Amino acid sequence: MKYAIVTYGCQMNSADSGLMAAVLDGSGWRPAESRDEADLIVLNTCSVRERPEHKAYSLLGELREWRRSRSAAVLAVSGCMAQRAGEHILARAPHVDIIIGTRHFHRIAELAARVSRGERPLVELGTDDDPSDWRCGAAAAVAAARLRAFVPVIRGCSNFCSYCIVPRVRGSEASRAAHDIEREIESLVSRGTREVTVLGQNVLAYGRDLPEGLTFAQLLERLEGIDGLWRIRFTTCHPRDVSDGVVRAIAGLSKVCEHIHLPIQAGTDRLLEEMNRGYTTEHYLDVVTQLRSRVPAIAISTDMMVGFPGETEEDFCRSLRLYERIRFDSAFTFAYSPRPGTAAAGRPDQVPRQTRLARLSRLIELQNQIAIEVNQRRVGEEVELLVDGTAHRGRGLLSGRTRTNKQTLFAGDTHLIGTLANVRLVKAHLWGFMGELLVQGQTL
Ligand code: SF4
Structure with missing residues (x-):
């Protein structure tokens, strides 16, 4: 059985999606490569603004056919929009099987199993800390x-x-x-x-x-x-x-x-x-x-x-x-x-x-x-980077973050990934800096 989680919103939501993924992994589920391959899809939603809610409703509309054509599939909506508008979501999208509020992410595997046994829809919206x-x-x-x-x-x-x-x-x-x-x-x-x-x-x-x-x-x-x-x-x-x-x-x-x-x-x-x-x-x-x-x-x-x-x-x-x-x-x-x-x-x-x-x-x-x-104004400074991977922009470059949380790209060997490296900032961009490697620092 495979799952896919679509995450909207902030870092807390990303952390909550990670929690659900780990709970599912621990219950024998595996991540799907695509939504088509998934048996369970979770939309982990955001309510802070209108736009992410519109996006979630639009995806729910697209998933109507996916859910109809798979009798054993499970569709869940979790997070802030679920908490705010749970029953309304069910009225608007009755093909949704589970509504999970903001304090029940850890119950995703248990709730999916109950839907598979024919219990639906399930709504969990209590806000007591668990x-x-x-x-x-x-x-x-x-x-x-x-x-x-x-x-x-x-x-x-x-x-x-x-x-x-x-x-x-x-x-x-x-x-x-x-x-x-x-x-x-x-x-x-x-x-x-x-x-x-x-x-x-x-x-x-x-x-x-x-x-x-x-x-x-x-x-x-x-x-x-x-x-x-x-x-x-x-x-x-x-x-x-x-x-x-x-x-x-x-x-x-x-x-x-x-x-x-x-x-x-x-x-x-x-x-x-x-x-x-x-x-x-x-x-x-x-x-x-x-x-x-x-x-x-x-x-x-x-x-x-x-x-x-x-x-x-x-x-x-x-x-x-x-x-x-x-x-x-x-x-x-x-x-x-x-x-x-x-x-x-x-x-x-x-x-x-x-x-x-x-x-x-x-x-x-x-x-x-x-x-x-x-x-x-920071160009010319020497800074410490935590090198976190290869860069998406610019072939053959590594990417890291300064202590001030600015992305910085520089030419270096991939063995530097996971280390602290010192670089000089040589060019400023809106997104961060280009740098040149000075010394490799602390290693794992
Ligand atoms: S009410 Fe909203 S904007 Fe205000 S501090 Fe709390 S989370 Fe932030």
């Missing part, structure tokens, strides 16, 4: 260990930004026990992982819900002590939660990389307040100043939204001016799309689609110009 989900996730990550690995440490979010569906579909914040995280990373390292990205929708909130009251900075200190681990990254961060301890951890812990993803979302205090973001532009600038003064090499990336309800041309221009002042290394830019069930979706002052798209193009143009200028 420790066996964490355990399966850890086992899955270890089984699929690679040079770089994602390690979820907190699920859900308790912030309720007015445009965001995540707290409603992922539930409130639920942290994982620190010793379980350490054990998982130690197991990953024993299988060759050298860089971990610690994940959470709001990773800096880690520990608040734990009885021992551990902070995220303290978790980083504990992970720093893991032998054989070279690099630690984390994402994504709420600007309000960047504590002095977090800044000290980035500045002082040698394995914690000099990069932070710090979504700003808007550049005026009125919009930030209406978004319920919980900080002002002044606070955000203060965090950036602290980070840059204590970690001069730090790269800061962000998320920027245009077209939030009520955004005027003046708001938009003020936001652009703020972004020009901050000069982000990179940004995920997107146009607001109303998510049913959120506070902002019901506002009468929605910005017309054409205006949103026009502002998005202007924002992208500005951010691209800034990003290339920021990269150009």
